[in-house]
Amino acid sequence: MQHLIRTDDFTxxxxxxxxxxxxxxxxxxxxxxxxxxxxxxxxFENSTRTKSSFEIA
Incomplete structure (x- = not known):
């Protein structure tokens, strides 16, 4: 499977x-x-959104 960037990328x-x-x-x-x-x-990069998502999960 290819990387999912946008749904427009799929047929x-x-x-x-x-x-x-x-x-x-x-x-x-x-x-x-x-x-x-x-x-x-x-x-590899700090991300507040990622950190918050993992803390909530």
Whole structure:
């Protein structure tokens, strides 16, 4: 998948594919897909918005 910058960057077919994937994931078949996985978010710049978002979460 490409980087998501703007929704205008996607074709209608790509948006429909993303929505179809989301519907598939929402039924719970992939609940354990990230089990035993480690996910890291790395930021190279300070951001008040990012800091606030993580504190609220």
């Amino acid at each position: 209608i077919d790509e948006i429909e594919e993303i929505l179809a994937d989301a519907k598939t994931f929402s039924d719970g078949r992939f609940d354990r897909i990230l089990q035993d996985k480690l996910i890291i978010t790395l930021f």
